[in-house]
Amino acid sequence: MYDDLVEFLQESVTPFHAAATAESWLCAAGFTRLEEADYWSLEPGKGYYTTRNGSSVVAWRVPQHAIGGWRIVASHSDSPSWKIKADTVENDGCRRLSVEGYGGMIMSTWLDRPLTVGGRALVKTEDGIESRLVYLDRDLLVIPSLAIHFQRDINKGHTFNPQVDMQPLWGPAGSRTLTDLVAESLGVEAADILDSDLQLVTRQAPTQIGPDGEFFMAPRIDDLECAATTLLGFLDASGETDSACAPVWAMFDNEEVGSSSRMGAASSYLRDVLDRILEAVPHSAQASHRAMANSFMLSADNAHATHPNFPQKSDPCAPVRLGGGVVLKYNASQKYTTNAVSGAIFRAICRKADVPVQVFTNRADEAGGSTLGNLQSHTLPIPMADIGCAQFAMHSAVETASVTDAEAMTKAVAAFYRVHLRALGDGTYTLE
Known part of the structure; x- marks a missing residue:
């Protein structure tokens, strides 16, 4: 898995290259490219993807039966530059x-x-x-x-x-x-x-550091680590997912400048794709609304680890460690979408998959950043959780993260796509 991550980091030198790298992985897995300007004819069991601006990608697999919900994981392709x-x-x-x-x-x-x-x-x-x-x-x-x-x-x-x-x-x-x-x-x-x-x-290439190579350094870890690991989890599980739910993987551009472009998370891009998928398969208006109500999304963007030289910058009640597992992010101002319901669902999925989870919250006197999940909520009214991998030096030209956390993210995302998640009522779910 680490070799695949290194390949993605090395090849994805810009958002356009990140989209091209994702496209090459999807093509190798048998997914078919569709153009937004063309007529879409979709076959059950087949995988498809489309791009916008050459820097954002949405991929999905059509279920064998009527679409009963969406399982979505989204990340972003851009980094400060x-x-x-x-x-x-x-x-x-x-x-x-x-x-x-x-x-x-x-x-x-x-x-x-x-x-x-x-x-x-x-x-x-x-x-x-x-x-x-x-x-x-x-x-x-x-x-x-x-x-x-x-x-x-x-x-x-x-x-x-x-x-x-x-x-x-x-x-x-x-x-x-x-x-x-x-x-x-x-x-x-x-x-x-x-x-x-x-x-x-x-120009620095990814490299492992630490006595036993526990950590790695590379440019663009935020957010290409999440882009690569979520895509690996999607490809690992998309052929064997819940037959009633369509697995969807998305990677947006322009998160670092607010996501307000036509290829950003605040745009209609993902909703446009989901609507077109439903238009291409038999469904009713009621079925469309029911599918949305039975959906769930993970917003994957990296998280701050507690810095050993500056521990006072982190919330002492929520220490985040490199190698501590996938980070589940909460924010009282809803800059992160996780709440008790979505957090419980993600924790339950990770517990079944034996993936460690740690929690990030900001200090009460430190303003936090935002990411793509809460912006995507403007067009997709579905439960979401914000997750990420822990790292140091976020938005540096070269950043540092943990090898095992990347493995944990891949495993957690694959488990998310495989789980049979059903909404029985508002805030009530079954996981099989």
Whole structure:
């Protein structure tokens, strides 16, 4: 399982690559791609998937009988990074790229490390316009620090100005441009590149650390660890799930900037797909409402582990440990969707599967972050629980997590898809 996670982390250098990696896994498992613009004809027992913007994916398997509910797990494909605004800018004998921050990040972690460029380019072809993945697989750029000699108090703290401190060095004046390199990598003329969505990418490969390799470090652990492990659980169980419920796996883009895009969790994307599935199989309006009432969703986004150097930042009543199992997240302000009902259901599923569960809550005097579950609730009125894997250094250029927690997440998600969950009434369920 860990090797699969490493593959996903290495291949998914941008949200577009994450969607492509997920697509390759789904295709290998026999799933069929559908385009949103085409007519959908679905067969019982078959698996399908569709993409939006090339950066979000929804996959599902059609039950053999009428759809009696949905079993959904969702994660996100994006991570904080630097979006490239302009090709190269001359400055004092050097060329720089012009970048703008995407998402909330620890800016200092991007300094003095090898970087490159990834994303997509829209290319003019004989037939029209085509989107192509871009990844310049080499150490290409750096954001150099200012020497301590010019900022003697740097170790006392520094406020980073992204326009001044965080613009990456491209090369000497007169060097080839980014457009030149992208065109060369795609085998096209520079003039044929009509537009692009490109970003900086950290070059560090995933690596295990600890006396016995208990932990691992990698870029984009938040949230590609959940994306990969939930997809592994979905593929492991989707062929043998509750015959009355349709298993669904989703990965959204733009969570780090609020999810309000057409491919984000706050959009109608997932609801659009579910409605179209029902339209493609025999059902009634009553059956549609009953299926929604008998559904359940897991919102999978990583959680903060209690930091050994800063334990005072965590709730002393809810310590979270690397290697402690899947994290179930609660928030009084409903930034997380877990409540007593959804929490009990998830705990019961994990208990049957022998998967350890730990709880995350914020300190009462610390504002918490949000994720995609509560936003998805705007279009899907179904019970949800927020879960994740524990990690350190969330939103750093390189983060740290536990190998066994990734295994626990995969096992928990597979068990979730396999369970025969039935809503007998409001707040009353059976699990078989």
